[in-house]
Amino acid sequence: xxxxxxxxxxxxxxxxxxxxxxxxxxxxxxxxxxxxxxxxxxxxxxxxxxxxxxxxxxxxxxxxxxxxxxxxxxxxxxxxxxxxxxxxxxxxxxxxxxxxxxxxxxxxxxxxxxxxxxxxxxxxxxxxxxxxxxxxxxxxxxxxxxxxxxxxxxxxxxxxxxxxxxxxxxxxxxxxxxxxxxxxxxxxxxxxxxxxxxxxxxxxxxxxxxxxxxxxxxxxxxxxxxxxxxxxxxxxxxxxxxxxxxxxxxxxxxxxxxxxxxxxxxxxxxxxxxxxxxxxxxxxxxxxxxxxxxxxxxxxxxxxxxxxxxxxxxxxxxxxxxxxxxxxxxxxxxxxxxxxxxxxxxxxxxxxxxxxxxxxxxxxxxxxxxxxxxxxxxxxxxxxxxxxx
Amino acid sequence: xxxxxxxxxxxxxxxxxxxxxxxxxxxxxxxxxxxxxxxxxxxxxxxxxxxxxxxxxxxxxxxxxxxxxxxxxxxxxxxxxxxxxxxxxxxxxxxxxxxxxxxxxxxxxxxxxxxxxxxxxxxxxxxxxxxxxxxxxxxxxxxxxxxxxxxxxxxxxxxxxxxxxxxxxxxxxxxxxxxxxxxxxxxxxxxxxxxxxxxxxxxxxxxxxxxxxxxxxxxxxxxxxxxxxxxxxxxxxxxxxxxxxxxxxxxxxxxxxxxxxxxxxxxxxxxxxxxxxxxxxxxxxxxxxxxxxxxxxxxxxxxxxxxxxxxxxxxxxxxxxxxxxxx
Numbered sequence: 001x002x003x004x005x006x007x008x009x010x011x012x013x014x015x016x017x018x019x020x021x022x023x024x025x026x027x028x029x030x031x032x033x034x035x036x037x038x039x040x041x042x043x044x045x046x047x048x049x050x051x052x053x054x055x056x057x058x059x060x061x062x063x064x065x066x067x068x069x070x071x072x073x074x075x076x077x078x079x080x081x082x083x084x085x086x087x088x089x090x091x092x093x094x095x096x097x098x099x100x101x102x103x104x105x106x107x108x109x110x111x112x113x114x115x116x117x118x119x120x121x122x123x124x125x126x127x128x129x130x131x132x133x134x135x136x137x138x139x140x141x142x143x144x145x146x147x148x149x150x151x152x153x154x155x156x157x158x159x160x161x162x163x164x165x166x167x168x169x170x171x172x173x174x175x176x177x178x179x180x181x182x183x184x185x186x187x188x189x190x191x192x193x194x195x196x197x198x199x200x201x202x203x204x205x206x207x208x209x210x211x212x213x214x215x216x217x218x219x220x221x222x223x224x225x226x227x228x229x230x231x232x233x234x235x236x237x238x239x240x241x242x243x244x245x246x247x248x249x250x251x252x253x254x255x256x257x258x259x260x261x262x263x264x265x266x267x268x269x270x271x272x273x274x275x276x277x278x279x280x281x282x283x284x285x286x287x288x289x290x291x292x293x294x295x296x297x298x299x300x301x302x303x304x305x306x307x308x309x310x311x312x313x314x315x316x317x318x319x320x321x322x323x324x325x326x327x328x329x330x331x332x333x334x335x336x337x338x339x340x341x342x343x344x345x346x347x348x349x350x351x352x353x354x355x356x357x358x359x360x361x362x363x364x365x366x367x368x369x370x371x372x373x374x375x376x377x378x379x380x381x382x383x384x385x386x387x388x389x
Numbered sequence: 390x391x392x393x394x395x396x397x398x399x400x401x402x403x404x405x406x407x408x409x410x411x412x413x414x415x416x417x418x419x420x421x422x423x424x425x426x427x428x429x430x431x432x433x434x435x436x437x438x439x440x441x442x443x444x445x446x447x448x449x450x451x452x453x454x455x456x457x458x459x460x461x462x463x464x465x466x467x468x469x470x471x472x473x474x475x476x477x478x479x480x481x482x483x484x485x486x487x488x489x490x491x492x493x494x495x496x497x498x499x500x501x502x503x504x505x506x507x508x509x510x511x512x513x514x515x516x517x518x519x520x521x522x523x524x525x526x527x528x529x530x531x532x533x534x535x536x537x538x539x540x541x542x543x544x545x546x547x548x549x550x551x552x553x554x555x556x557x558x559x560x561x562x563x564x565x566x567x568x569x570x571x572x573x574x575x576x577x578x579x580x581x582x583x584x585x586x587x588x589x590x591x592x593x594x595x596x597x598x599x600x601x602x603x604x605x606x607x608x609x610x611x612x613x614x615x616x617x618x619x620x621x622x623x624x625x626x627x628x629x630x631x632x633x634x635x636x637x638x639x640x641x642x643x644x645x646x647x648x649x650x651x652x653x654x655x656x657x658x659x660x661x662x663x664x665x666x667x668x669x670x671x672x673x674x675x676x677x678x679x680x681x682x683x684x685x686x687x688x689x690x691x692x693x694x695x696x697x698x699x700x701x702x703x704x705x706x707x708x709x710x711x712x713x714x715x716x
Contacts, residue, residue, distance in 0.1 A: 074506060076510075220656065229611050234405055238653045
């Protein structure tokens with residue numbers, strides 16, 4: 001990820017504004033609560049008609065695609081990375097695609113209405129940059145003519161699948177760096193919800209750190225939100241006051257980087273490269289935007305060609321470690337490079353037995369390993385992680 | 390906000406709760422100033438947003454390098470919103486509840502709109518720590534109580550004591566309270582009800598706006614949409630809980646911040662009994678309101694069974710428009 005991409009939003013004419021505002025969606029949906037139920041069943045009927053032509057359909061002249069975002073496209077984090085991927089796909093598809101995006105879509109009944117509106121608006125494919133799960137799946141199941149691609153999704157049907165930024169190895173590498181930099185081996189982690197993403201963050205970091213310092217620990221605070229700078233600040237406060245020597249977070253905004261810098265504690269970021277937010281203490285971030293542009297483009301192209309088929313398992317996108325911050329010592333970079341080479345060669349595995357979880361159960365027997373697809377289903381934290389079970 | 394290693398968990402909690410509560414303290418005091426002269430401003434959420442976003446604009450767009458100037462700009466913007474509110478409810482005698490709700494919702498929308506393209510941008514002009522106490526107290530206590538930025542001392546000590554003194558120890562304060570309790574009587578002795586109400590509505594709004602400015606100039610150095618996130622409503626509850634007394638309002642607000650910080654500190658410290666405090670996040674955010682309900686109901690309930698409890702009644706003319714012709 002180079003920083004030029006984050007410098008500002010350059011929207012092509014087709015993306016000069018969101019296709020829908022949330023208010024439009026609510027207004028359109030406000031025909032009545034009953035209307036939703038009736039509309040839903042009618043559309044279900046339509047959906048079954050369309051499905052007779054096959055889920056993928058034939059080649060098209062042009063397609064219509066829409067992106068639904070959990071946050072604002074300029075959040076300096078998660079949604080901005082996805083939005084850059086969107087812009088790449090828009091540029092690559094040119095006049096073969098009509099596109100739009102809807103920011104700031106949370107988890108409530110209005111979200112389902114939005115998906116229904118996007119279906120009614122004859123979108124061919126809809127991308128979501130978070131797991132809307134049941135808020136989306138009913139609409140998806142009733143509208144087989146529309147393709148659905150959901151970040152971190154677990155709904156796999158003929159027209160819907162999930163994609164995932166595989167990152168347990170990236171977390172491992174950052175853990176190696178953290179253990180070199182944190183004098184006391186205590187790593188702080190600010191998370192949102194106990195999902196596979198969070199487990200792979202803390203497990204990867206702990207296992208990477210323990211490869212350097214067997215006493216290393218990861219202390220976790222979950223704040224039940226990805227976007228609340230005040231909550232993130234308080235979580236940082238709680239962890240830093242408690243004495244952690246490295247601070248990592250999965251927040252969609254970089255506040256905790258500023259606070260780590262202020263406290264003189266090394267830090268790293270989930271959502272791309274932001275060394276300017278912590279000029280002296282920044283190590284590296286996860287380059288989550290790395291595979292998004294090509295992935296979105298490839299999906300849209302497949303819909304255009306008529307060759308689109310829903311994968312039956314999660315699509316894993318590569319998420320490498322981003323550029324190093326200016327003050328990271330060379331020996332740390334070398335140690336991480338060596339670990340990276342060992343992981344890539346297959347000599348080293350992030351999850352390799354014997355491995356205990358932090359409740360005292362053995363989760364892997366000696367010699368057993370878990371690959372990235374298996375890691376996507378993980379719901380336990382390894383021994384040495386506190387604050388997350 | 391500043392950090393230092395604090396061994397003692399309770400002191401860590403307090404050191405986290407104090408900055409977290411500052412915005413609620415300021416909004417509650419701003420709210421209280423208006424309510425004492427009989428003007429109920431439900432628009433605290435909006436005022437916090439407006440104060441915050443203008444402080445961000447001052448620093449990020451206008452290049453203001455002094456946090457005090459940015460604070461003044463945020464307060465002035467909220468004060469202008471307060472003036473519009475005051476004109477509507479005092480001069481035109483519109484419903485304070487309806488105009489207040491409009492200010493709350495409109496202020497959130499306005500601040501989010503103005504904040505577009507400034508999401509996540511770092512606000513580089515910040516208040517810096519102003520340490521009191523020097524070597525008089527040991528590390529943890531000093532970090533928890535005396536190592537904050539100047540706004541914290543203003544909000545927790547200077548402002549409430551000043552308000553208490555003016556309200557309860559000066560003739561001017563007695564006039565203010567008279568306007569809130571019995572505007573007709575105040576009017577009869579020559580106190581201008583209209584100008585008191587407009588003036589203190591504007592001042593109160595500016596103080597609430599200072600809460601928003603504090604959030605971006607000290608608490609978190611960044612703008613985010615819906616910045617108040619319910620703190621304005623908590624402030625309204627705190628004023629009732631405090632029985633319209635400034636010093637009590639400070640403690641009420643601190644209780645809120647402590648509850649908010651408790652969940653996070655408990656996780657970081659591994660306090661077993663609160664280990665899954667995130668599960669309680671919504672319950673904890675409800676606590677200030679539950680406590681407020683109890684504070685309102687208990688005196689009433691005690692009166693029913695013949696016990697007398699010190700009155701915490703609202704100013705008698707709260708939210709009632711005053712018309713000289715109708716007295």
